[in-house]
Amino acid sequence: MVYTVYDFSHDIAEILVAIINWVNNGLGWHGWADWWASFNTMHILSLLIQTIVIFAVSFMLCLTMIWMERKVLGRMMDRRATQVGPLGYLCNFADGLKTFGKQIIIPQGVDDMVYTWSTALLIGISVLCAGAVPISDQIFLLNYDVGVLFIFGLFCLPPLMILIAGWAGNCKYSVMGGLRAATQMISYEIPMLLCIVAVVLAAGTWTFVGLTEFQAEHGWFILPMFIGFITFFVAAIAESERTPFDLPEAEAELVEGWQTEIGGMRWGLVMLGDYFRGYVTIAMMVYLFLGGFAGPDILPGFVWYLAKVFIIWFIYIWIRASLVRVTTDIIINLGWRRLFPLSIINLIFVIAAKYWGWFGW
Amino acid sequence: MAEMWVNMGPQHPFNHGLWTLKVKLDGEVVTDADPIIGYLHRGWEKECEARLYPQIIPMADRLCYCSSMSWSHLYVMGVEDLYGIEVPERAMWIRTITDEINRISSHFMWLAAVGTDLGNFTIFLYGLREREIAMDLFVQLCGQRLTTNYPRIGGVRNELPPNFLDACVRFADHVDFRMKEHESLSVQSKIFQERTIGVGKISAEEAINMGFSGPNLRACGIPWDIRKKDPYEIYEELDFEAAVDNGGDAWSRWMVRLEEIKTSCDLIRQCVERMPKSGPIRVKVPRKAPVGTGMARIEDPRGESMAYVVGDGTERPYRVSIRSPNFVNTSLAKRLCMGYKIADIPAIMGTIDICIGETDR
Numbered sequence: 001m002v003y004t005v006y007d008f009s010h011d012i013a014e015i016l017v018a019i020i021n022w023v024n025n026g027l028g029w030h031g032w033a034d035w036w037a038s039f040n041t042m043h044i045l046s047l048l049i050q051t052i053v054i055f056a057v058s059f060m061l062c063l064t065m066i067w068m069e070r071k072v073l074g075r076m077m078d079r080r081a082t083q084v085g086p087l088g089y090l091c092n093f094a095d096g097l098k099t100f101g102k103q104i105i106i107p108q109g110v111d112d113m114v115y116t117w118s119t120a121l122l123i124g125i126s127v128l129c130a131g132a133v134p135i136s137d138q139i140f141l142l143n144y145d146v147g148v149l150f151i152f153g154l155f156c157l158p159p160l161m162i163l164i165a166g167w168a169g170n171c172k173y174s175v176m177g178g179l180r181a182a183t184q185m186i187s188y189e190i191p192m193l194l195c196i197v198a199v200v201l202a203a204g205t206w207t208f209v210g211l212t213e214f215q216a217e218h219g220w221f222i223l224p225m226f227i228g229f230i231t232f233f234v235a236a237i238a239e240s241e242r243t244p245f246d247l248p249e250a251e252a253e254l255v256e257g258w259q260t261e262i263g264g265m266r267w268g269l270v271m272l273g274d275y276f277r278g279y280v281t282i283a284m285m286v287y288l289f290l291g292g293f294a295g296p297d298i299l300p301g302f303v304w305y306l307a308k309v310f311i312i313w314f315i316y317i318w319i320r321a322s323l324v325r326v327t328t329d330i331i332i333n334l335g336w337r338r339l340f341p342l343s344i345i346n347l348i349f350v351i352a353a354k355y356w357g358w359f360g361w
Numbered sequence: 362m363a364e365m366w367v368n369m370g371p372q373h374p375f376n377h378g379l380w381t382l383k384v385k386l387d388g389e390v391v392t393d394a395d396p397i398i399g400y401l402h403r404g405w406e407k408e409c410e411a412r413l414y415p416q417i418i419p420m421a422d423r424l425c426y427c428s429s430m431s432w433s434h435l436y437v438m439g440v441e442d443l444y445g446i447e448v449p450e451r452a453m454w455i456r457t458i459t460d461e462i463n464r465i466s467s468h469f470m471w472l473a474a475v476g477t478d479l480g481n482f483t484i485f486l487y488g489l490r491e492r493e494i495a496m497d498l499f500v501q502l503c504g505q506r507l508t509t510n511y512p513r514i515g516g517v518r519n520e521l522p523p524n525f526l527d528a529c530v531r532f533a534d535h536v537d538f539r540m541k542e543h544e545s546l547s548v549q550s551k552i553f554q555e556r557t558i559g560v561g562k563i564s565a566e567e568a569i570n571m572g573f574s575g576p577n578l579r580a581c582g583i584p585w586d587i588r589k590k591d592p593y594e595i596y597e598e599l600d601f602e603a604a605v606d607n608g609g610d611a612w613s614r615w616m617v618r619l620e621e622i623k624t625s626c627d628l629i630r631q632c633v634e635r636m637p638k639s640g641p642i643r644v645k646v647p648r649k650a651p652v653g654t655g656m657a658r659i660e661d662p663r664g665e666s667m668a669y670v671v672g673d674g675t676e677r678p679y680r681v682s683i684r685s686p687n688f689v690n691t692s693l694a695k696r697l698c699m700g701y702k703i704a705d706i707p708a709i710m711g712t713i714d715i716c717i718g719e720t721d722r
Contacts, residue, residue: 073482076483077482077483077486077487078486078487078490079486172365172367173367176367176386176389176703243480243481244480244552246480247704253369253375253703253704253706253707254703255373255374321481321482321483322481322483322546322550323481323550323552324476324479324480324481324484324547324550324552324553324556325479325480325481325552325556325704326552326555326556327555327556327702327704327705328389328702328704329702330552330555330556
């Protein structure tokens, strides 16, 4: 058995319970000791601690990705980037504090309920997505049968929230940004889903761990399914609203797109949520095509996983530094006329490979 | 979707300067547009009437912060025409060099601004990086980065600092070298081509009728360059060709400006090689101007600019009037934007190179 985060949390929970019981005994409350030490209480405590640990890990991962983006982008643009703290790592925290100190401005005439809940749900779903992706066979929240499907299902909700948030902003820019976001994400989700289906068909499992094990045994899917990988890659960039597909927040014509009327800490969290979703697209890419956390045994799984994530992230940043933004018609054309057929070709190829048993599938 | 008016400005990321472009949108398609200027109207021409002739030179700098050297040069030429004085030859060479440096820095400022409009921050920073060297040259020359206050009625203010000419040649060589980088970022990018080719197209005939001038007119295939057609200073002694492109669209305007930067580098090198190494740089002029009119026109980085000065025998001008190329160019907003998408507007209006300081005066 591997030592997982759950075991770690369980150990911490045992220490906590021991302390609580010691205090209780000191106070003379002897009746509670059995309840604290019971299996259910320990289980719930461990799950709570595990959730906190996983959230902290994904949070730090996303902050590191933002830091890396700023640093690498800075170097590519021939300037020095963040300077606060060692290697500029603390700049994100400084920015977080700054947005935290901003006055919360809710514009006149917004639908208060929708305005508040759409952004809250958007942030929550993004964080949940990121937390539900395992980092290795040791660091995960849950190992469930339909991991990929669950993540993808969660991943389809943000466009709706963005559309609603844009509408609730009571501003022409944010409405147009929201509509653009919805159009773009819907037209890119289908090729994405078809790529996922192809991979799942080949591997015969929906779980992240299963996908990793299958690829460790039969070779990474990026080689046989290169078309699928490229399709997924382009769709993933569009899904996470990054340059060159950052139309929903196209600064030049729509100010900040659907985020125009969102201010203060709320905006900071929405921005962080964007990075969480960006991370989830990369994580799916790593699990579906790059063998997940599989790698030579000299290093633990999460190191391989993080290395793959950061390499893909570097390519994301590279693309952001070197391309201009596309326009709406190009983006829809690309989605429906290029990526959609390509993903179908990929799917047919996988079906054929599965039928005739190529690659040992 | 019903048609709606969207205000792009006066505070909007796409406006470089303070103006409004009201666009009527049918979905994403622009069906009507209405440029509104006047936010920056300072009564420039009226203020001039209350000032002495030399006092207007620093005011002329402030007509456009990107091309202050050309504007003060233009005003000074107008007054010299009124006085009927001959400028020493060395001063003419110096003015040509500074004008060309100014043209390069202005074009890089434009490149940077349109880079962000199109969604690529790298173009912005690379453009400003090159412009910074030109700014350093201006600091060496006259102690100021933007508002140079260098030309004087009857010459220029001060002798060139030591090693200035060498620095100019190094600058020209450096910019020539770096142009490859700029081209690879924009011109060679497929997405950039899709965003600019055929966008904001205008025929040569219409461009002439509407009063286009400068790089915008040359992008329609008309080789109209005041430096060639009505040579001032020592341009007729120099060997150069005005950059021309036939498309009449955003792409051609971009290409013409990039080509012009190279031409200006070449001109700087020619001037440094052929200019007299010593001689007077300024003649004394009387305080009181004669009764009469003076007119001058030069090739500003943005087009053909004209200055008209009326003297009434006192030490203050009776009337100063300028023709701003951008005043004319801005009025074409409706003609250029109609029928294109809102996402094309930054590419269309950006490549016109709008500077509001001179437009509103």
